[in-house]
Amino acid sequence: MTSPLASRPGAVLAEGADTGVAAHYGDPFREQRQLAEDVGVVDRSHRGVIAVPGADRLTWLHSLTSQHLSGLAPWHGTEALVLSPHGHVEHHAQVADDGETAWLDVEPGTTADLLGYLQKMVFFMRVEPADVSAAWAVLSVVGPKTTETIARLGVALPSEAYALTALPDGGFVRRMPWPGKVAADLLVPRAALDATVDRLAAPLAGVWAYEALRVADRRPRLRFETDHRTIVQEPEWIPTAVHLEKGCYRGQETVARVHNLGRPPRRLVLLHLDGVSEELPAQGTPITLGRSTDGREARAVGFVGTAVRHWELGTIALGLIKRSTPDDADLFIGETRAAVEPALETA
Incomplete structure (x- = not known):
């Protein structure tokens, strides 16, 4: 609408x-x-907006998502993910609870899929999830x-x-x-x-x-900085949307394994583009190490998420690239040169 x-x-x-x-x-x-x-x-x-009223709403959502929701106080919120059995990110929601209803606002185009999954998981719980968009x-x-x-x-x-x-x-x-x-x-x-x-x-x-x-601000967006293989550590959704000390939920084994072993296969980066092209690269465009020459294809190391023209920073984009790719690598998006801005060190 x-x-x-x-x-x-x-x-x-x-x-x-x-x-x-x-x-x-x-x-x-x-x-x-x-x-x-x-x-x-x-x-x-x-x-999209999904309303989940009912006495069991928080414990029920706690069991289905990556976030610790069973103790969420009234008039507080958080973020949460729904993962596949193999730990890949399927849904992202902003969660808010007003003491009677848990409200999930979600990415456009994902409401029906998420609601369908939630409705299949109701069983005997006192919850009534509904699309109220x-x-x-x-x-x-x-x-x-x-x-x-x-x-x-x-x-x-x-x-x-x-x-x-x-x-x-x-x-x-x-x-x-x-x-x-x-x-x-x-x-x-x-x-x-x-x-x-x-x-x-x-x-x-x-x-x-x-x-x-x-x-x-390097904030990931579902279906922009994610694909069907994305795990929570790659766009750095810990601790924003993932609680590492909670009970079992779908995909938890992958989250715990990668957390304990470290070094997920890809990482989210902020890219500065040379601005030569007047067109912004589309979501999903490959990021390559070097450019194609002499009929040989350059090696892809990731893909572009969201590309924008920033009022201060110029043409920038988020990308998901192989963790082994160094910050000073010679990266290209088509004919556009891209440079990684190193992540800020955190204490």
Whole structure:
């Protein structure tokens, strides 16, 4: 469904996975800067929303996902993954619990598959998972002035990451640790999208601006920085979406084995592209060591996830490459040269 916010002045509709919302509202670089230096509202209402009410919801989700959810306190949230029996990532969800219902907001196009899996696993548990995307929608507020902007809705932005505050007209606001230094996700009635944006009284920014900040922050996105072989250590979803000290769940053996032995086969990297081509590389484009010469194919070492034009960093992309590939390797994406930005050392 197309968001009503996509009919606001200047809106240019996104394509592909983000269809239904605005890619930008006339000036993508200005919108990025707005999110980085001031505040803006991003329409992410194309995401799917699954509601799981019922007394057993948290223990049930705990048993099915990579996250420790059985002790999740009311009005708190987290992230979680659903893995295949072999430990490959199948689904990613933002989880929030309001004391009565667990809310999962998920990537566009994944709702039906995830709901189908959940419904098969109900058995005798007191849960009623349902797709409520037609009734509920996600908005994101991003930027240093997020706290002041959220206050215009008559509530305070929580101080703790992933904590929730109820909104007066239903739904909630959840503090997010990304993109940028301050951000919040709102779950609001879909019928109230226009009114909520008006009350926030902050400029709209398209998903292109949001994606640019996400890429610069090295945050993976399901089906962009993942493929059918991705395991949780490759996009570094530990500890964000994976708890290493919880009971059995599907795929846990692979998670534990790779964690104990170390060195997963691939790693997520931030790439700086030379910008020679006017076109951004498509998701899934091979990353090669060197370029093809004399009719010989260059050796592929990974693939491109999301490529963006960043207002400060230029043309950048996330890629998933073989762990053995050194940071100073001579990498190419087609005819475009790519350089790995070394990961920051953490204490």
